[in-house]
Amino acid sequence: MKLTEKETEILEILEGNSRLTAETVGKMIECTAEETERLIQGLEDRKIIIDYQATVDWKKVDGHEGVTAMIDVKVTPKRGVGFDDIAERIYRFNEVKSVYLMSGAYDLSVVIEGRSMSEVARFVSEKLSTLDSVLSTTTHFILKKYKHDGKLYDSGEEDRRMMVTP
Structure with missing residues (x-):
């Protein structure tokens, strides 16, 4: 357009x-x-502007730290609909925040949020991996956000490590 x-x-x-x-x-x-x-x-x-969102640094809010995981998913595409059908089935889960069709070793990249690593593991083992077209998954947990959607996450903490020089 x-x-x-x-x-x-x-x-x-x-x-x-x-x-x-x-x-x-x-x-x-x-x-x-x-x-x-x-x-x-x-x-x-015209749906060019889809939404307005606030970027929240949840790790600064007690009790809302949560866990974010990026899951690589290898799938078997279906005749006539390719990857669209399985992508739609995946993005309908409430835990799923994003789904992307990717090039490379895996077909889909799925971003989910949960309250704990166990909750994410349950989602992968009980919901995602049981879908017919899903062949395999690889889960990556986000340990720390430095920058997201162009916004820097400042921890506000000074680096307390001792400088070591040769």
Whole structure:
């Protein structure tokens, strides 16, 4: 879909900070607030802007640390629908946050969130690996986030390791 230069500018601005007002965005692209609101509404109506999200550093909230895992999934594609059918079956699980068709050794990359490693393991063993088309899985647990969706995660902690020099 071909976009105007103003629409593209709006997307770039909102992707960086979706909390900006239409008035502020309008000043940045040299449009009125009303014209900017109309352009944003058009982008939303055409499903180019899908959602507005807050990025939360959950490890800083007691009791909400959780576990995120990236699971490589090897599947047998079905005739006529390829990978779409199995991908849809996978993304319908509540635990699943993202599903991507990948090139390389595995076909799908699945991102899930759970309260514990055991919960993630149960999901893989009881739900994901039991699907007919799934041949194998490899689970990778995220140990620490440094940067996500372009946002840096600052631990706020100083590095307390002793410097060792030769």
